[in-house]
Amino acid sequence: MKEIKQIIAAYETACKQQQKAALATVVHIEGSSYRSAGARMLITEDGRLTGAISGGCLEGDALRKALLVMMDEHPMLVTYDTSDEGGSVLGVGLGCDGIIRVLIEPLTSHIEETPISLLKRVAASRQPSALVTFFTPDDKRNGRQGTTIAATEEGIHTAGSTSLVPCERISKDMQCVLAAQHTAFIAYESEQEGGTAILACIEYVAPPPALVIAGAGNDVLPLARLAELLGWELTLIDGRPNYANTGRFPDCQVIVSGPEQALQNVRIDERTAVVLMSHNYAYDKAIFKAVVGSLAGYVGILGPVKKRQRMLDELEEEGIVIPQDRRAQVYGPVGLDIGAETSEEIALAVVAEIKAVFAGRRGSHLRDLTGRIHQRQSRINPSLQTYGVLLLAAGESKRMGTPKQQLRYQERTLLQHAVSAALEAGVGSTTVVLGSEAAAMAKQLADISVDTVVNNDYAEGMATSLVCGVRHVMTHHPHVAHLIVMLCDQPYVDAAHLRALINQQRLTAAPITASYYEGRKGVPALFHQSVFPLLLALNGDTGAKHVIESFGDEVAIVAFPLGAVDVDTRDAYNKLFANV
Missing domain, CATH: 3.40.50.720 (NAD(P)-binding Rossmann-like Domain)
Structure with missing residues (x-):
């Protein structure tokens, strides 16, 4: 945060002196680097540098490119390959063994909201914030690249006249970053850029100690x-x-x-x-x-x-x-x-x-560490629009004696409670599979933005509902590449836990990310599309747990002790309220 405040002060000084300026931001790294994504440096036309994007080895070249950016007032994405020991990139052998992408954008003082305005909003907050910088690796001179969105405790703020991705498409991803407390890199499908890949560095900014x-x-x-x-x-x-x-x-x-x-x-x-x-x-x-x-x-x-x-x-x-x-x-x-x-x-x-x-470190000797010093994440993940929720609610509730989906919990039915959690998670689609009492339950969801599909074979077992739902998602939502399977009888499942599953999958790229409770892996669980065929092959009363177990240690987990609480019997339902 100190660097951000120094950049703000330096920019204000440059404005008073009527000097042009540019902002260089590290937007992505692969491998090792001295600074992480989100590192910034302000460059003024007289050559002054405030902040840093490396240990000093990239600043000189960034200064030269920044002067060009100031002249034509057009952003530029620069890629540095610091693993080139021969020094073919910058004339020196950096030896950091990493690829660093730096976006250099001009700062225009006559525009009311600028990247500096967003930095000011973040610096003024004592709550965690998120800063979004868009960049296009396949179009390095795209004029719409830049730091254009900030999420603070006061709300979402934008800079510039247009953004490569509208706020409504990225707001849920910003919420995930704030919940996970780490920076993420998200790929978005272009709607206006002629198929150009749009990447977003969504930076998590913690308030200073x-x-x-x-x-x-x-x-x-x-x-x-x-x-x-x-x-x-x-x-x-x-x-x-x-x-x-x-x-x-x-x-x-x-x-x-x-x-x-x-x-x-x-x-x-x-x-x-x-x-x-x-x-x-x-x-x-x-x-x-x-x-x-x-x-x-x-x-x-x-x-x-x-x-x-x-x-x-x-x-x-x-x-x-x-x-x-x-x-x-x-x-x-x-x-x-x-x-x-x-x-x-x-x-x-x-x-x-x-x-x-x-x-969260122990203060031990760095030489004793195995692996990298900085546990930085550089995976480029798809947006939340490629994630979906499949809610299975077709069962007969034989042990309960009455449709448990219709039981009241927190002033609504368990079905409505589960659907609310799915929608709040912000994924691209939510599909609910109904069976027993389908017509009555569908009425509860009539005014809610979810797909409902009826499984007429629900009496044959859970697998039929799972297969019915996965087929519907693959047919009607082909963009969904990750699917969370959940039930409506786990009352403590909320949007925060669903986001935790998504965050863990983004960190690990695991084919399955499952909830972990009572020493076992279970639902809610997140499945990559490569696992969909295995879900479709299930039959009888075999559920998703069978597929989860078959992947063994390949399954990533999210601890969720309250996942053990399910409402299968009247006694379990009564205990739910006894614990309130």
Whole structure:
């Protein structure tokens, strides 16, 4: 986020100086690279560079191409093959063993909404955002390429007069990126570009870490400076105005207050770290008491183990129960074990630990890692329009004694509940297979945008419904290449879980992605079209589980303990409400 803010500031300076500028964005990588997709660099016509797209090896060539882009005001997609040891691309052997695609787009100041406008909206948000940059590898000078869509907590924003893909076609994919919390690369079918492949880099942008420090002694100074250098949002609280003031801490919010009121106007979320280092036990404890039950993703306590344990014990004696998962977010002594002694070394250890915690890493030696340092995803996946849901709702409910599809749950029927989850997932099509009581159930779905197909052979077993549904999808929705098979008697299946299946399939490219509960793989499960023939070959009362088991370790899984809850009997249905 710091780089984005620096680019915004540099662009505003360029505008005041009436200088032309261009924005270079890494939109895709294959193999190894110094920076990941989403890295940016602002280039002004006087040759100034803000940000970076590599470790310094690509910037010179990008500058030359950016000057051309500024002259003709036309975007350009540039591909760098850094695996060329002979240096045939740039005149140097980069040796990074990767292919990097960089989009360079001109920035026109007289347009109201520009890529910089979108960056400003993202930088102003304390919630995760998504930025969309379109590029066309087969048409490197396509004038409509660029960073044109942003999704923030305020809504969806667009830049430029037109976008290669309309917002309504990409909005669900942006939601998936926000839910999965990682950048994705999506391919869209062109409607206007003469068959040119349109790719979108949908970048996940997390808000910067926020650091709240209780204490304003001299040992806090290097920690504050490091946090500022990293671009973290910094708040300092202390009751001593001689210590806590903007003269000593010019780059942060300073709050001079007692511990009881100090956090009243401080926003604490999952990306907030709180470090207690006032050297006043009572002050630290009061702050700890206020934040230990908050959303803060990290709470650090300067001092020995016994200080942390004393605070936890005393709060417990006061009747404050701290769950084990929250205790796991408490770090005391604070910092990684790097042999820190001085205040500067301690600051380094603390910042490194916070970074590791927020990144989900252990802070170990890179040389001991196997595989790549950065677990970056570069697969280009199809859009959600190529995914479909097949909901099987044709059964007779013999064990229940009444059509379970019609049972009420959360003020609607189980059938309506399942259909709602499928539609909310945002896939391209939803097909519902009906059988027993088909006419009555079809009325429930009359005003809903789903396909209904009747399986007249439902009494012969589940396989007939599965075959009926898959055939319908293949005939009426030939664009569907991935199909989620689900039932309506699993009440805890929601859109979030269906998206999780899609995200896992996109990450792994597995032929089948299944839900995992009670030590087994089951539905809902996502099947690639290569598996459709096996589903069509099923017969009798054999369900999709048989196909899932036949693929063994090739099946990707998504943990879903609540998938074990199904409504097959009246007793199970009654327990459903007993657990509410």
